[in-house]
Amino acid sequence: MRIPCPHCGERDVSEFRYGGDATKQRPKHGEGNLKTWHDYYFLFDNPKGAHTEYWQHVLGCRQWFKLKRNTATNEIGEAS
């Protein structure tokens, strides 16, 4: 798999570290109850198909960015 870093261009996946679902919204500090935080932290959509996720270019510019990827095919979309 090759990932297009928005800053450095396309590089091998081995240069990157994965950061999980980028559409999860962290509740505001003090918001909700235990259940709110449980759901945020422990539950995943884990879709088979379109996914927007975080990656960090650890062995390059070290920037975090969002990437669109299809989890059923690993087809890579836009990075931003």
Next chain:
Amino acid sequence: MFKPYSALALAQHALSPERPWPRAWRSPEPKSSYDAIIIGGGGHGLATAYYLAKNHGLRNVAVLERAYIGSGNVGRNTTLIRSNYVIDGNTQFFEHSMKLWEGLSHDLNFNCMVSHRGQVVLAVNPVQLDTFARRGNIMRLNGIDAELLDRGQVMTLLPYLDYSKEARWPIWGGILQERAGTVRHDAVAWGYARAADTLGVDIIENCEVTAFVMDEGNAIGVETSRGKILGGKIGIAVAGHSSHVAKMAGLRLPIESHILQAFVTEPVKPMVHHVVSWGAELFYLSQSDKGGMVFGGHIDGFNTYTQRGQFPRIQTVAECAVSLLPFMSKLRLLRHWGGIMDMTPDGAPFICRTNIKNLYFNGGWCYQGFKATPASGWTFAHTIAHDEEHDLNRCYSLDRFEKGKELDDYGIGNWTYKQ
């Protein structure tokens, strides 16, 4: 119709090879309704159906499998079994599984090639050896066999490891469980399928579940690629596809799907007589009966439903292999493949009721679902038949994170990117 396998049957077939062995299980058309439906014909689904029929007298049962029997992780794993867990709940559950493995071939009338060749986990520093002593004590207190080994004993048992001064991770000792070992994985799928079929269970292949049929919030059936099928009780046991199928019922799970790769080399003469696991990195290796070195490591580390592994993982696993077992550098890799694993935040599974009536869930197997197969089917069948968890799987509920009851046996979660 059903003829048990025996030495006599073997001799008869050897004498008249023109008579083929009969199919091991029927290929029935799905009925319009069953007392219980199990979604997923992997090891866990098949074992569940078998124990529903055998232990609970439920015979009007169907197993619905999207592809063919053995196509999922049950036919893709590295076949290791062990019961060396530290946390209460895990310890007893996996030991129950080990006990079921011990009698499985007889129970199923199918040679599952259960091999208690023993597993050695290697300590690479003195602190790790201390934690192994603690683990061994916990195992022994639970009646499970465990032996602590010093470096000299490891050298006698596993003479082919790197004991040189240059070894990057010096071997300090290890912990041995003699009853641990390997089991022929396909035989487990086929054995459970045949034994369940014999008890009347319908095994329906090429039948993908696409939706649930709901009635006033209760699950009453499924829509499939082969039509609608109603079920009094419905169990989900689809491993890597847990989130995907549970979502059809509106459930969101503490699970992510990740790929794990496995590797096998060209066959060589018998040399590695144990399962060898390493304390420096997640790495495990055994030698198959055909002679190939079968080994694996970590998941690739990002969620995916493709069964294609990435090259960087091949490299790190090969580095582990050569670092621990220098002879591995001379062997050629014959095959490698991947399977989609249902990873949970604490590395422990779920076998439980759900908040939907008549819908039960089994999944979140991480790296350890193969060794769990017999106990998983045994306890899931109990949970479905009695609409209540057995003592052995009460800890595997979906709400354990809410209650602060996570079962993090390795203290490092699910070994994914979260570390």
